[in-house]
Amino acid sequence: MDIIEVKEIYKTYDKDSVPVHALNGISITFKEGEFAAIVGPSGSGKTTLLNIIGGLDEPTRGVVMINGVNITALSSRKKTQFRLENIGFVFQAYNLIPVMTAKENVEFIMFLQGKDKKEREKRTSELLEAVGLSERINSRPNKLSGGQQQRVAVARSLASKPKFVLADEPTANLDSKSTENLLEIMEQLNQKENTTFIFSTHDARVVNKARRVITIEDGRIISDITNR
Amino acid sequence: MVDYLKLAWRNIWRNKRRTLITIASIFFGVLLSSFMSSMQEGSYAQYITTIVNSYSGHLQIHKRGYWDDKVINNSMKFDGTLTSKIAKVKDITFYTPRLESYALASTDEFTKGVMVMGIDPETENDLTSISIKIKEGRYLEDHDGGVLLGSALAKFLKLSVNDTLVLLGQGYHGTSAAGKYTVKGIVKQPAPELDRLLVYMDIHTAQDLFSMQGMVTSVVIMVNDNDKVAPVKDKLEGLTGSEEEVMDWKEMNSLLLKQIESDRSSGNIMKGVLYMIITFGILSTIMMMMAERKKEFGVLIAVGMKKYKLIIMLVLEIVFIGMAGVITGIMGSIPLIYYYLHNPIPLTGQAGEMMLQMGFEPAMFFSMAPSIFYYQALIIFVFTILIGLYPVYNISRLKIMSAIRN
Numbered sequence A: 001m002d003i004i005e006v007k008e009i010y011k012t013y014d015k016d017s018v019p020v021h022a023l024n025g026i027s028i029t030f031k032e033g034e035f036a037a038i039v040g041p042s043g044s045g046k047t048t049l050l051n052i053i054g055g056l057d058e059p060t061r062g063v064v065m066i067n068g069v070n071i072t073a074l075s076s077r078k079k080t081q082f083r084l085e086n087i088g089f090v091f092q093a094y095n096l097i098p099v100m101t102a103k104e105n106v107e108f109i110m111f112l113q114g115k116d117k118k119e120r121e122k123r124t125s126e127l128l129e130a131v132g133l134s135e136r137i138n139s140r141p142n143k144l145s146g147g148q149q150q151r152v153a154v155a156r157s158l159a160s161k162p163k164f165v166l167a168d169e170p171t172a173n174l175d176s177k178s179t180e181n182l183l184e185i186m187e188q189l190n191q192k193e194n195t196t197f198i199f200s201t202h203d204a205r206v207v208n209k210a211r212r213v214i215t216i217e218d219g220r221i222i223s224d225i226t227n228r
Numbered sequence B: 001m002v003d004y005l006k007l008a009w010r011n012i013w014r015n016k017r018r019t020l021i022t023i024a025s026i027f028f029g030v031l032l033s034s035f036m037s038s039m040q041e042g043s044y045a046q047y048i049t050t051i052v053n054s055y056s057g058h059l060q061i062h063k064r065g066y067w068d069d070k071v072i073n074n075s076m077k078f079d080g081t082l083t084s085k086i087a088k089v090k091d092i093t094f095y096t097p098r099l100e101s102y103a104l105a106s107t108d109e110f111t112k113g114v115m116v117m118g119i120d121p122e123t124e125n126d127l128t129s130i131s132i133k134i135k136e137g138r139y140l141e142d143h144d145g146g147v148l149l150g151s152a153l154a155k156f157l158k159l160s161v162n163d164t165l166v167l168l169g170q171g172y173h174g175t176s177a178a179g180k181y182t183v184k185g186i187v188k189q190p191a192p193e194l195d196r197l198l199v200y201m202d203i204h205t206a207q208d209l210f211s212m213q214g215m216v217t218s219v220v221i222m223v224n225d226n227d228k229v230a231p232v233k234d235k236l237e238g239l240t241g242s243e244e245e246v247m248d249w250k251e252m253n254s255l256l257l258k259q260i261e262s263d264r265s266s267g268n269i270m271k272g273v274l275y276m277i278i279t280f281g282i283l284s285t286i287m288m289m290m291a292e293r294k295k296e297f298g299v300l301i302a303v304g305m306k307k308y309k310l311i312i313m314l315v316l317e318i319v320f321i322g323m324a325g326v327i328t329g330i331m332g333s334i335p336l337i338y339y340y341l342h343n344p345i346p347l348t349g350q351a352g353e354m355m356l357q358m359g360f361e362p363a364m365f366f367s368m369a370p371s372i373f374y375y376q377a378l379i380i381f382v383f384t385i386l387i388g389l390y391p392v393y394n395i396s397r398l399k400i401m402s403a404i405r406n
Ligand SMILES: Nc1ncnc2c1ncn2[C@@H]1O[C@H](COP(=O)(O)OP(=O)(O)O)[C@@H](O)[C@H]1O
Pocket: A013, A014, A015, A020, A021, A022, A040, A041, A042, A043, A044, A045, A046, A047, A048, A049
């Protein structure tokens, strides 16, 4: 079943009154359980596409359907709630909340969802264990390495039991060992819990792990290959 | 788990120095402003007490029209009818009748216009404590035939105790008034005006002088508590007829109250300016803090935090800073004001001289009325709410993507 349906998306930015065509008619669908990489050179439109799928940005034209809901038509308040319930985010710069510990960063998402304390704590420790950080649950982000922070971010993205996780260049700031480690964790979560991951990258090693590779250039899909 | 309160608390300490400076600015603002208010309110209370206790009392009954036209013909009967009415009202601690008029005082050498005040020696002394101001001779007895003179008046007339004074004037309804009196005592009046003018005598003696037996110009009434003035006034008004007027100390001292009111407003303007400066200080801290955290706000909204929740968190942060400043400020002011409450600042030089001339004790008095403190809290609260509008404005306009890219 398609959980994401992107139909004829265009995005034109207005940069100092000069139009920048970031996306030029992108149509694509994603199924539950995918582990897909969006690749392409810098400036090709990866981030723009992920942001539009995630409801963080609005397309100039076109529609994004998630589980049959046209999110492009939602009010910004409803979109926020929709993201909270359905989408996990991992950012290139980790973007954890500095005043919260690893545990609190993960738990906070469920707090926003209004989940009860018992459920929150149970899932938080499960997730932090899954990303191999059981020992560091009470550390604040500044006491963690980049790789560890990104693992917390992955745990956070899964806290709400989202339909899918969007990760924009999640390994771009990591060394090769941390990159490998993070990908392993993501793969495991994908296989064990059937979590859908869509990530962008321009790192060949990361691309190799993906089961589906979508290549875009100048805001157009130039290839969409599913291996394995 | 972190709730918004905990989160807000942690957030304000992300930049300790900046937060401490902001809190310190509120602390000093509250300290200065409560010190100022305490000094103002203390002085006002001092003025009012002095005036009430040295002259007007809490309430007075007169013949209707006397207060506006203080002539002897505007007087009333002071007899069992009136006293029994007064006796019916509870909360009255005591009352004292007066007969006030003017006369010419003369000795062999000099003549001078004076104020004659016929008093009931015992009850008048309960109110205005004349007896302790006697510096020569003795205080009046009941039905005393003698008089007391202000010390400046005595000096002017070159009179001392046991000398004789002649009073000449107009009595009730055009009769002529004249009498010879022995000086029984010299009174040092703190107010120079009175010291130069006042002649006290027993009220019966005064009634004889002005040929108005049983008549008085006013009855001064004291009640047991300031709050009782209004209800007692209402009762008295109900009991007395349209022939009489009942006035409270506020009506009788309206000039002083007006001065106090205008002094209070100029104080409020000063405090207002002070608080404006503090508010802009807090506002700039909040603006800096929010600019630094813009990206974080973008992330929070991206992962599903609704804007209004984010605004609540930020307003809590402002409230915490404001509260920390107010609480420490009030905690600092209490001992300071408490000290000065018990150790008024003595005034010397010209200022002290002026106070003395107006009949006030030459010192800065302080007040510890609770309103002084909760007023501060209220002001800071209002300003906090105003500053809280900034996050409302800022966050509601925030664009997720430009914030995250920040
Ligand atoms: N906010 C923006 N304003 C103007 N142009 C933008 C903005 N964001 C992205 N772009 C432009 O859109 C194009 C695609 O950018 P992006 O989606 O970030 O690509 P990628 O993530 O593949 O590097 C680029 O040409 C970029 O300069």
